[in-house]
Amino acid sequence: MSAPPSNVTGMSNDDMTGGAVGTVIRPGDPEWESARRFHSGIGEPAAVIRAATVDDVRGALRYASAERLEVMIRGGGHSAWGGVPGGLTLDISALDDISVEGTRVRIGGGALWGAVAHTLAEHGLGISSGDTASVGVGGLTLGGGIGWMVRAWGLAADQLVGAQLVTARGEVVEVTETSHPDLLWALRGGGGNFGVVTRFDFEAHRLDGVVHAVYGLEGEARHILGVLRDVMAGAPRELTVTYMDVPPMDPSAPAGATVTAVFIGTDEEAARRALAPLAKAPGVTEREFGVQDYPDVLLETPEFDPERPMPGFLGGNTLLRELDDDVIDKLVAFHEQNPASVVFLRSLGGAYGDVAQDATPFPARDATWFAMAGAFDIPGMIDDEARTRIGAAWDAIEAQGAGVYGNFTVSTDPSVAGRMYPPATMARLAAVKRAWDPGNIFCRNHNVRPEADAA
Numbered sequence: 195m196s197a198p199p200s201n202v203t204g205m206s207n208d209d210m211t212g213g214a215v216g217t218v219i220r221p222g223d224p225e226w227e228s229a230r231r232f233h234s235g236i237g238e239p240a241a242v243i244r245a246a247t248v249d250d251v252r253g254a255l256r257y258a259s260a261e262r263l264e265v266m267i268r269g270g271g272h273s274a275w276g277g278v279p280g281g282l283t284l285d286i287s288a289l290d291d292i293s294v295e296g297t298r299v300r301i302g303g304g305a306l307w308g309a310v311a312h313t314l315a316e317h318g319l320g321i322s323s324g325d326t327a328s329v330g331v332g333g334l335t336l337g338g339g340i341g342w343m344v345r346a347w348g349l350a351a352d353q354l355v356g357a358q359l360v361t362a363r364g365e366v367v368e369v370t371e372t373s374h375p376d377l378l379w380a381l382r383g384g385g386g387n388f389g390v391v392t393r394f395d396f397e398a399h400r401l402d403g404v405v406h407a408v409y410g411l412e413g414e415a416r417h418i419l420g421v422l423r424d425v426m427a428g429a430p431r432e433l434t435v436t437y438m439d440v441p442p443m444d445p446s447a448p449a450g451a452t453v454t455a456v457f458i459g460t461d462e463e464a465a466r467r468a469l470a471p472l473a474k475a476p477g478v479t480e481r482e483f484g485v486q487d488y489p490d491v492l493l494e495t496p497e498f499d500p501e502r503p504m505p506g507f508l509g510g511n512t513l514l515r516e517l518d519d520d521v522i523d524k525l526v527a528f529h530e531q532n533p534a535s536v537v538f539l540r541s542l543g544g545a546y547g548d549v550a551q552d553a554t555p556f557p558a559r560d561a562t563w564f565a566m567a568g569a570f571d572i573p574g575m576i577d578d579e580a581r582t583r584i585g586a587a588w589d590a591i592e593a594q595g596a597g598v599y600g601n602f603t604v605s606t607d608p609s610v611a612g613r614m615y616p617p618a619t620m621a622r623l624a625a626v627k628r629a630w631d632p633g634n635i636f637c638r639n640h641n642v643r644p645e646a647d648a649a
């Protein structure tokens with residue numbers, strides 16, 4: 195891939211490609227340091243274009259094509275692969291309009307979920323997104339999106355009913371169930387492989403608040419996880435829970451083990467009933483319990499600090515059909531053997547499982563839990579032998595899963611996409627890719643290659 199010619203440095207105008215192109219920022223430009231930053235690091239692209247309009251996006255893609263640059267689309271900037279060097283980073287964060295008509299919500303392709311939640315709350319509405327305000331609508335939705343209402347309303351992608359997309363050829367396409375059903379199917383979990391989504395159309399749900407509860411866990415982890423599993427097996431769909439055990443060096447959450455629960459609506463008694471066996475379990479302490487506005491439940495995570503870069507992560511994630519005793523044992527052992535490790539579980543089932551497997555590319559609709567475990571690769575603390583041991587411990591957990599969730603992976607190695615999509619799904623995604631991005635300029639992601647085939 196060639197770097198952009200030197201005469202485009204700092205351009206913010208129309209004269210390079212014969213039309214709007216947004217603001218082009220190159221190494222050495224005053225804004226370069228801020229332009230190449232993403233949530234968890236500093237990227238090394240050949241150039242960054244900040245696009246503020248659909249025309250800018252079209253111009254940026256013409257520019258990328260003329261310069262033979264692969265395109266990395268940046269919405270909320272929270273993916274872990276923003277640092278893959280080279281290519282053009284197309285920053286669409288300025289495309290952040292949000293409009294509401296009844297329950298139909300149109301959201302700019304670069305908007306953040308916190309802003310969406312605030313706007314929707316004014317209308318008594320909600321969309322299930324994720325747990326963090328600064329995460330982008332684009333990456334989370336296109337990858338699936340496992341949020342606080344996943345058991346009642348499904349994935350973020352399940353609430354997507356249409357989109358406006360700029361294709362690799364620079365065409366602007368309105369995507370609906372009737373106009374381009376295959377493309378809409380691919381956008382519900384197939385990632386940013388098919389074009390730049392400049393607007394997402396969602397069907398929102400009525401929401402007047404949530405009951406939010408946090409429990410501190412000092413008891414025996416195996417026992418508590420068993421209780422939590424049994425609670426969720428019979429829980430109403432309004433309830434979704436997250437279990438987290440976080441080491442002190444992780445700045446994203448307070449250290450220690452917790453369960454956080456969100457129950458849709460304002461019925462505290464119903465929430466208490468559903469959570470009672472957990473609340474009564476030995477070593478469990480209620481830290482918070484009460485009705486909140488949904489936007490207030492979303493977390494704010496710290497900005498990337500170059501003085502304290504996050505260490506690498508050894509481990510992975512998987513969608514589990516069953517949280518059986520054996521998996522619980524393995525997850526707890528993973529944490530016990532690696533004190534600098536995170537274990538994270540979020541409940542699934544309910545509406546998530548109502549969606550037919552072939553209705554979206556998202557894997558494992560029969561999963562009842564999402565699980566993630568990773569040890570921090572801290573220099574001086576982790577050596578090659580430990581890396582091998584941790585890798586093997588994780589592989590044994592993933593072997594019991596039914597698929598990998600791409601949005602929580604840290605690599606775009608082709609083997610990851612192979613573990614996310616079963617062969618038949620990959621073949622169907624590749625057919626959509628051939629139709630919309632045959633040259634694969636949108637490849638800086640979990641890439642669906644145009645030539646991929648089921649065979």
Ligand SMILES: Cc1cc2nc3c(=O)[nH]c(=O)nc-3n(C[C@H](O)[C@H](O)[C@H](O)COP(=O)(O)OP(=O)(O)OC[C@H]3O[C@@H](n4cnc5c(N)ncnc54)[C@H](O)[C@@H]3O)c2cc1C
Pocket residue numbers: 233266267268269270271272273274276286303304323324325326328329330331332333334335336337338339340341385386387389390391392446495601602638639
């Ligand atoms: C602190 C934190 C909390 C998180 N919590 C959750 C959670 O609760 N639930 C959950 O499911 N996930 C969660 N995630 C994972 C999150 O879904 C992914 O990191 C996701 O990729 C973030 O989207 P983004 O737009 O912010 O990232 P970006 O890095 O901007 O985008 C990621 C990829 O999505 C594609 N993309 C983004 N926008 C567009 C667009 N408009 N058009 C076309 N392609 C686009 C591109 O391929 C891009 O490489 C969390 C991540 C972090 C860091």
